[in-house]
Amino acid sequence: MLTHTAPAMASSTYRKPTVTMAPTMIRVVGYVRVSTDMQADHGLSLDAQLADIKRYCVERGYELGEVYTDAGYSAKSTDRPAFQRMITDIRDSNGSLGAIIVTKLDRLTRSLRDICAINDDVLEPYKINLVAIRDGVNTFEPMSKMLLPFLAIIGQIERQNTSERVKATIKHIHDQGGHYGKVPFGKMAVKDGRLTRLVDEPDEAPWLAKIFEWYESGIQHTEIARKLNAAGVKPRSAQKWSVNSVYELLCKHGVHKPRSIKSELVYDKTRAYKLAYELRTDDRTLVYIADRLTEAGLRPKNAPRYMMTSVQDLLRSAVYHDRATPRGYALYLREQGCSMREIASRLLQAGHKPKRGGQWHAQQVKLLMAS
Numbered sequence: 001m002l003t004h005t006a007p008a009m010a011s012s013t014y015r016k017p018t019v020t021m022a023p024t025m026i027r028v029v030g031y032v033r034v035s036t037d038m039q040a041d042h043g044l045s046l047d048a049q050l051a052d053i054k055r056y057c058v059e060r061g062y063e064l065g066e067v068y069t070d071a072g073y074s075a076k077s078t079d080r081p082a083f084q085r086m087i088t089d090i091r092d093s094n095g096s097l098g099a100i101i102v103t104k105l106d107r108l109t110r111s112l113r114d115i116c117a118i119n120d121d122v123l124e125p126y127k128i129n130l131v132a133i134r135d136g137v138n139t140f141e142p143m144s145k146m147l148l149p150f151l152a153i154i155g156q157i158e159r160q161n162t163s164e165r166v167k168a169t170i171k172h173i174h175d176q177g178g179h180y181g182k183v184p185f186g187k188m189a190v191k192d193g194r195l196t197r198l199v200d201e202p203d204e205a206p207w208l209a210k211i212f213e214w215y216e217s218g219i220q221h222t223e224i225a226r227k228l229n230a231a232g233v234k235p236r237s238a239q240k241w242s243v244n245s246v247y248e249l250l251c252k253h254g255v256h257k258p259r260s261i262k263s264e265l266v267y268d269k270t271r272a273y274k275l276a277y278e279l280r281t282d283d284r285t286l287v288y289i290a291d292r293l294t295e296a297g298l299r300p301k302n303a304p305r306y307m308m309t310s311v312q313d314l315l316r317s318a319v320y321h322d323r324a325t326p327r328g329y330a331l332y333l334r335e336q337g338c339s340m341r342e343i344a345s346r347l348l349q350a351g352h353k354p355k356r357g358g359q360w361h362a363q364q365v366k367l368l369m370a371s
Contacts, residue, residue, distance in 0.1 A: 025061060025062065025063040026060075026061075026062050026063065026098035026099065027062075027063045027065055027096055027097050027098055028057060028062045028063065028064055028065065028097065028098055028099040028100070028101050028131075029064075029065045029066055029067070029068065029086060029089070029090075029097060029099075029100055029101070030050070030053040030054075030057075030064060030066070030067035030068065030100075030101045030102070031067070031068045031069075031070075031082070031083065031086060031100055031101070031102050031107065031108060032046050032049040032050055032053070032067060032068070032069050032070075032102070032103070032107060033049075033069070033070040033071075033073060033075065033080070033082075033083075033107045033108075034046055034049075034070075034071055034072065035072065035073065035074050035075070046069060046071060048103075049102075049103045049107065050067060052103045052133055052134075053067060053101050053102075053103065053133070056101060056131070056133050057101065062098075062099070062101070064101070065097070066086075066089070068082040068083065068085060068086040069082050070082040070083055075106055075107070075108075075109050075110040075111070076110070076111070077111070077114070078109060078114050078117075078118070083108075086100070087122055090122060090126055090128060091122075091126065091370055093126070095126065095127060097126075097128060098128070098129060099128060099129040099130065099131050099139075099140070100128060100129075100130050100131070101131045101133070102130075102131070102132050102133070103132070103133050103134055104132055104133070104134045104135055105132040105135050105137060107132075108130075108132070118130075119145075120340075120366065121366070121369070121370065122370075123139070124366065125363075125366040125367055125370045126370070173195065176195055177195070177197065178192075178195035178196055178197060179195075179196050179197060179198045180196070182236075183198065183236075184198075184236070184249060184252045184253065185204055185207075185208060185235060185236050185249055186200065186201055186204045186205050186207065186208025186209075186253075187199065187200065187201055187204075187205075187208075188200070188201040207228070207231075207233050208253075211224060211228070211246070211249065211250070212250075212253075212255055214227065215250060215255060215256065221243045221246040221247050221250075222243050224241075224246045225240075225241040225242055225243055225245070225246045228241040228246075229241050235249075263299055263304040263305065264297075265294065265297050265298055265299035265304065265305060266297060266298060266299065267298070267299055267300065267301050268298055269301070269314070271296070271298060272293055272296075272298045272300075272306070272314060273314060273315075275289075275292065275293060275296060275298070276289050276293065276311060276314050276315055277315070279292060280315055281323070286308040286311045286312060287308050289306075289311050290305075290306040290307055290308055290310070290311045293305075293306040293311070294306060300313075300314070325352075326347055326352035326368060327368050327369060329346075329347060329350060329352060330343050330347060330365055330368055330369050331369055333346055334369060340362035340365050340366065341362060343360075343365050344359070344360035344361060344362060344364070344365050345360075347360050347365070348360060
């Protein structure tokens, strides 16, 4: 009996060639910051921060774009020009950026509230990660996201401790007859061992004496500023003299003593701002707002009661939102401290619906406010 054997299959079968795609480089931006008294401390100068960021990006294969620089700005708030420009550029990047790189988290902020706001308003809506090199934070890794609030708390405590140390140091310098801080008009700084002392500046000192003389003779701040400008005398940090610059100079030298404020009203800028904001958005006059603030028991920091000009100063920091639009109303509610869930609910109550109908969700609200 013959046995038929099936022909052997070829030992190798055809395989579709594998195409290896080159990995897409992650595009990142850097942010560096120093405050005026931190330029050379702890290796956190601008150059040192920039070098760390560049080295880190080379090691990880990141494509480093612009490095935003704020020189001489505190971390107490995010009201810094380069920081705000960076946030705007991130919002305009259409998701093409992968991360913000900083050397330490406190270069970005030392406020728990600010880091939470940055996370809610920038990192999450735009899928941006945050890398703080020296803190070991890299939110490409999920565990790092959990560390952010804790590190911000540590930074806030550190800021408070630093503030106390700086105050004690400045007091010690002054007790030794030294000077710390900006050099006022009429003076120049000279080194005396480890201390800095002030001496008369040859060109400005005669004018400083003249300012004191005018003030002692009863000439008002406005007229002193006019006389200085007419004589072509330049202040240190402005193009011309103003009432405020004359006032600050006289106070700096101890010639003018600000009067203590005796008032039963209290200084509470947050309460005053919210009330003034509400009234202004209802088209109330500045005088009307001043009266309502007084009735509410509120006063400015350096005056016994609000007047038209002090209300103007209070409202200069206000950002008005068109509450007739869903985005404007959402931004307004956010400024009032509402959560994303509260904003979503109140948008519906006000008749603002998502483009595709249905209900608002927290992520939709975030994207709405960022648009």
